[in-house]
Amino acid sequence: MKIEDRVLIAGAGPVGLVAAVSLVENGIPVTVLEASADLAVDLRASTFHPPTIDFLDRLGLADGLIARGIKCPLWQFRDRKEGEVATFDLGILKDETNHPYRLQAEQWKLTEAARARLEGDPNADLITDIVVEEVAQDADSVTVTARRKTGEVEKFRAAYLIGADGARSTVRKSTGVEFPGLTIPEIFLSLSTPFRYDEAIEGLADICYISDPEEWLVLLRTPTLWRVLFPTDPNLSDEEILDPARIEQRMQDLLPGEPYEIAHKTAYRVHERVAEQYVHGRIFLAGDAAHLNNPLGGMGMNGGIHDAVNLADKLTQVWQGASIDLMGRYNRQRRKVAIETVQAQALRNRAVLNETDPAKRQAYHDELRATVDDPQKHMAYVMRSSMIQSLRDLEDVS
Numbered sequence: 246m247k248i249e250d251r252v253l254i255a256g257a258g259p260v261g262l263v264a265a266v267s268l269v270e271n272g273i274p275v276t277v278l279e280a281s282a283d284l285a286v287d288l289r290a291s292t293f294h295p296p297t298i299d300f301l302d303r304l305g306l307a308d309g310l311i312a313r314g315i316k317c318p319l320w321q322f323r324d325r326k327e328g329e330v331a332t333f334d335l336g337i338l339k340d341e342t343n344h345p346y347r348l349q350a351e352q353w354k355l356t357e358a359a360r361a362r363l364e365g366d367p368n369a370d371l372i373t374d375i376v377v378e379e380v381a382q383d384a385d386s387v388t389v390t391a392r393r394k395t396g397e398v399e400k401f402r403a404a405y406l407i408g409a410d411g412a413r414s415t416v417r418k419s420t421g422v423e424f425p426g427l428t429i430p431e432i433f434l435s436l437s438t439p440f441r442y443d444e445a446i447e448g449l450a451d452i453c454y455i456s457d458p459e460e461w462l463v464l465l466r467t468p469t470l471w472r473v474l475f476p477t478d479p480n481l482s483d484e485e486i487l488d489p490a491r492i493e494q495r496m497q498d499l500l501p502g503e504p505y506e507i508a509h510k511t512a513y514r515v516h517e518r519v520a521e522q523y524v525h526g527r528i529f530l531a532g533d534a535a536h537l538n539n540p541l542g543g544m545g546m547n548g549g550i551h552d553a554v555n556l557a558d559k560l561t562q563v564w565q566g567a568s569i570d571l572m573g574r575y576n577r578q579r580r581k582v583a584i585e586t587v588q589a590q591a592l593r594n595r596a597v598l599n600e601t602d603p604a605k606r607q608a609y610h611d612e613l614r615a616t617v618d619d620p621q622k623h624m625a626y627v628m629r630s631s632m633i634q635s636l637r638d639l640e641d642v643s
């Protein structure tokens with residue numbers, strides 16, 4: 246079977262599609278294989294951090310997204326009983342990024358724009374309703390065996406394969422790469438409602454992390470809905486967690502009033518895992534296929550998009566004649582970020598919200614107040630939490 250002069254990409258989520266657009270921008274042909282019939286339009290990640298918007302801007306994907314999102318320069322840390330603890334201002338990043346705010350926009354708005362970009366490019370092929378079943382490689386190529394919905398089995402042989410096929414990645418499993426880490430005990434319950442928390446709670450920012458010794462939560466505004474994230478007892482069944490009466494009670498406990506309209510609800514287990522290797526010969530892992538973390542801080546999709554951009558940049562150099570050894574730097578750089586920044590920060594965010602000891606809670610809150618009151622500390626904090634610092638630090642990784 247002839248080796249096609251192109252890159253195969255498994256998965257048409259934000260990571261796979263940003264990798265695809267980055268490669269075709271550099272004149273490299275791609276074929277994207279997506280298991281679903283269409284791109285996902287459910288409410289998944291909904292925060293874009295400043296450097297992610299900078300990257301998307303270079304690909305021509307930012308303007309449309311910004312027009313359909315909400316610019317949020319402020320985010321807050323609150324105490325459920327006492328209210329505001331500290332408000333962080335991303336506006337102070339104006340000399341570090343062209344987009345000094347978090348953009349709240351549903352991830353499908355990005356995938357939709359990326360698909361439109363690919364549809365107009367003769368170098369891009371997006372095939373949906375096709376499931377990757379097997380992956381093999383030799384010295385010169387990678388062969389993917391995939392099954393169409395009709396049952397028809399097809400083989401694709403190309404120069405390289407990017408596995409952006411999510412947490413249960415078939416590509417990762419095919420490489421035998423370990424995916425060590427842990428599953429955190431509590432179940433996360435994610436709800437969304439048209440209720441306007443911003444109109445009901447004075448001084449509330451559009452993004453709020455709210456600590457409480459009994460039940461922390463996150464309130465997050467999207468263009469159409471407010472999202473509410475609660476930790477939930479893992480001893481309850483999914484049916485119990487998602488029971489409408491129980492949900493209504495939790496919402497009333499948070500803010501009593503009229504019955505809440507719940508537009509969406511999902512309960513999910515959260516894993517903290519990083520693949521042992523992102524590079525396996527001609528196969529490269531990115532996004533959730535490579536690393537998983539808790540959602541606190543909104544770093545999962547953003548980190549995946551940063552993977553895609555870094556990977557596409559290096560693969561372009563390899564395509565143009567550089568040694569494939571360059572991909573080792575992709576592995577070293579992006580694994581370091583996943584472990585030392587994304588995972589460490591997401592675990593710290595959970596620890597702060599979860600803390601029940603009154604003295605430790607007080608100490609955390611005092612530290613956050615002191616941070617926003619000190620311009621240098623404030624800057625260092627938002628450089629880290631906005632993911633700019635982790636990208637700068639990568640330059641030191643050989």
Ligand SMILES: O=C(O)CCc1cccc(O)c1
Binds near residue numbers: 463
């Ligand atoms: O911290 C973030 O940006 C995301 C946290 C979150 C909020 C609401 C629902 C959800 O699944 C995660």
